[in-house]
Amino acid sequence: MKKIKTVLIGMGKIGYTGDLKNKKKIQTHYKALNENKHIDLICVVENKKINLKNKKVKIYKNINKIKFLDFELAVVAVPTKDHFKVLKFLINLKQSKMILCEKPFTDDYKKAKQISTLSKKKNKYVYVNYFRRTIPSFIKLKHYLKKSNKVKKMNVFYSKNLIRNGCHFIDLAHFLFGKIQFDQVNKFRKELCLKSNNAFIKLNFINNRKNDNFFEINFDNKTIIVDKKTRIFEKVNTKKKQIFKNSRNEIDIFQKISLNTFIIHYLNKSQRNNGGIYNSEDLLNTLNIIKKSKL
């Protein structure tokens, strides 16, 4: 089968450097793309000077250099403030058919809406890498929660800030509970409350520079705990057991899993909202909630 010619834009932490020290993990796009049998990574674009061991992959300093290259897929891993201009540039290129962009979609709801409209007009697929949707243990968790129709209460603790990190959990709440909406915000305590038909979600900010996220979901006299290592437990009274054994290992290779999901979806040309694929309404709603919260 013909491989998908791909360009990667942005070779910072999530694009490239994040895996340099760890051989086992696959948490960067460069490594995931290099290891994917459907992908032919033809070049990377990075403003700063970099060296790559794989000499087959060309390095460009300026995105204009890809204007006349033949490729289908572009992966965007530049800082969030630059997503808008890079996405616009790529959507307007004839050859790019599919764009996989890092989260959040853009740094602003209005810009995301413009991109969403432009991509529909030009018939381009733009996916945003909310990778938790593609992790098998989280998909199992979604099905597990669906078994009970009791009201769920989700309590999330996230570090860094809402647009940078909290957005993952707004998206995850969409994934787990369907359409969610802004409820209220306590700016002093930095608490954001959201709700859906059958769930109440509270996002609590914790002042820590590390990626220290964890959450709990309460319903039916039990608690589901997803700890800082992304292990998933069920707790009933004082009894606690791990319910999905692979969750930790899956997070170690999340970029491989999310890329595979996107590729399968793309190759099948499927419009269905299955597995890891969201609809653009969720993407826009996440940014709208962030805008409303003013956090």
Ligand SMILES: NC(=O)c1ccc[n+]([C@@H]2O[C@H](COP(=O)([O-])OP(=O)(O)OC[C@H]3O[C@@H](n4cnc5c(N)ncnc54)[C@H](O)[C@@H]3O)[C@@H](O)[C@H]2O)c1
């Ligand atoms: N999915 C996740 O869990 C996850 C995790 C971390 C970061 N991210 C997202 O990934 C994006 C990048 O984050 P990062 O931590 O890797 O940032 P970073 O600053 O480490 O890397 C960004 C790189 O892009 C380069 N760059 C900027 N503009 C460019 C351009 N026009 N052309 C080519 N290169 C350009 C910069 O020189 C830099 O090396 C952000 O949107 C962030 O939110 C997502």
